[in-house]
Amino acid sequence: xxxxxxxxxxxxxxDAHRTISTMExxxxxxxxxxxxxxxxxxxxxxxxxxxxxxxTKVFIGVDKxxxxxYGVYSKECAEEMAxxxxxxxxxxxxxxxxxxxxxVDPNNADSVQGVAFFCILVHEKPYVFEVHAEVxxxxxxxxxxxxxxxxxxxxxxxxx
Numbered sequence: 829x830x831x832x833x834x835x836x837x838x839x840x841x842x843d844a845h846r847t848i849s850t851m852e853x854x855x856x857x858x859x860x861x862x863x864x865x866x867x868x869x870x871x872x873x874x875x876x877x878x879x880x881x882x883x884t885k886v887f888i889g890v891d892k893x894x895x896x897x898y899g900v901y902s903k904e905c906a907e908e909m910a911x912x913x914x915x916x917x918x919x920x921x922x923x924x925x926x927x928x929x930x931x932v933d934p935n936n937a938d939s940v941q942g943v944a945f946f947c948i949l950v951h952e953k954p955y956v957f958e959v960h961a962e963v964x965x966x967x968x969x970x971x972x973x974x975x976x977x978x979x980x981x982x983x984x985x986x987x988x
Contacts, residue, residue, distance in 0.1 A: 839866065
């Protein structure tokens with residue numbers, strides 16, 4: 829998906845006065861950056877968090893028990909991230925994403941290269957997605973772009 833298509837999605841949110849926030853791990857802020865690449869995004873994007881470490885997720889408000897019970901790389905964690913940022917930023921829509929971009933994470937046993945989980949929370953309704961991509965030979969940045977595109981593909985369906 830090119831930036832022009834992503835701009836259309838953000839313009840729909842702007843026109844509808846629907847706010848959006850993000851809590852990102854594996855994309856390291858690329859989703860937020862993509863949102864703010866659209867002119868006028870400040871009207872609907874109050875901010876987001878990049879929470880690379882488990883401890884940072886918990887510090888911001890993610891329930892530690894979710895990480896312990898389901899793992900940091902799980903749909904449950906992605907949903908908890910979206911709920912946390914939505915609560916903190918008081919937005920209509922929130923995105924939480926967690927996954928592995930490069931090699932397996934030595935700090936988390938549930939890490940699988942090319943697997944990511946994200947949740948798009950629209951008001952209180954969660955839409956949770958799982959990405960399985962063949963990423964060998966791709967740079968970390970290319971993997972982040974792939975995950976970001978997948979998020980925007982699903983966001984496009986939810987923003988009408």
